[in-house]
């Protein structure tokens with residue numbers, strides 16, 4: 001048994017190859033989470049209006065240090081959808097404006113932008129990115145071919161969902177600045193999978209999950225907005241922080257942190273998740289996982305008669321790897337892998353193509369991928385996969 005397995009509560013009967021969809025909490029992080037919820041239940045009023053708020057500030061500071069930004073420019077939100085909805089709803093869109101994005105974005109985010117663009121008579125432009133991606137230069141040329149004089153902002157994933165690709169957002173942010181565009185980055189998969197330095201990236205908006213690769217409890221994510229851009233970002237939910245009677249030094253914090261009654265224990269657990277990673281030298285773990293993800297890519301592409309969707313290098317890949325597959329029944333394949341082979345792995349469909357995406361986390365071993373290979377071989381024999 002891999003020695004990291006003991007730190008997780010995951011069902012030992014399941015081969016868990018889907019950390020990308022929802023991370024799992026290490027036991028010490030989950031224990032702190034439960035302790036925090038216990039103090040909330042012991043004295044709800046004191047916790048919600050005083051002790052919890054102080055702890056929230058400390059957690060925000062810890063997280064800001066981890067992603068390198070000013071702590072006044074980041075707020076906890078429950079999930080990346082909340083963060084992107086906040087931005088898309090407030091973004092000053094006029095008739096005819098365009099938001100430039102890619103054909104590789106997460107479906108829920110596409111829907112969000114389409115909704116708000118439609119309302120304003122603006123367009124959400126999903127610039128087609130051809131797969132396989134040949135190199136960074138080709139990617140950037142394809143992406144920028146979607147730019148017009150109506151483009152107002154860029155919306156792009158730092159790591160894509162269905163395809164698990166690291167996109168060159170650093171280059172995009174530099175060029176976008178030169179063109180005077182607002183940059184909105186969806187970094188749902190980024191924190192703790194690859195190093196994140198928000199200040200160096202210089203994006204205007206960055207949204208990410210703490211409940212994926214950072215391993216904090218579900219319902220912990222953040223929204224970062226650069227100080228100069230905060231003035232147009234209204235709260236998604238209007239509460240006491242809007243036109244507050246007791247304003248703090250930052251209306252950004254007042255607007256977006258006050259959300260009515262809620263259990264914000266998951267946010268308060270983030271410092272524990274960060275110390276767990278520090279204690280266990282997590283960047284080494286992440287690098288070992290990335291090596292395993294990349295080293296096995298060719299064998300699965302060969303097994304499934306497909307081409308890798310990008311160069312097999314850390315420039316494009318970290319702990320996720322998506323193999324293009326051919327099946328007439330993606331949902332059925334997912335069900336069979338889970339129910340018959342006890343393998344938790346997503347089968348995603350995007351732009352008419354189907355991908356089987358494995359995630360490699362600390363507790364995964366080569367035998368997990370052997371099990372996947374075995375299952376694929378059997379399914380191929382039965383004619384379920386080409």
Ligand SMILES: Cc1ncc(COP(=O)(O)O)c(C=O)c1O
Pocket residue numbers: 020021079080081082105106108109157159160161186188189209
């Ligand atoms: C790239 C990307 N963006 C956004 C999200 C949205 O996350 P949520 O549904 O938790 O808001 C996900 C979820 O997996 C994602 O992969």
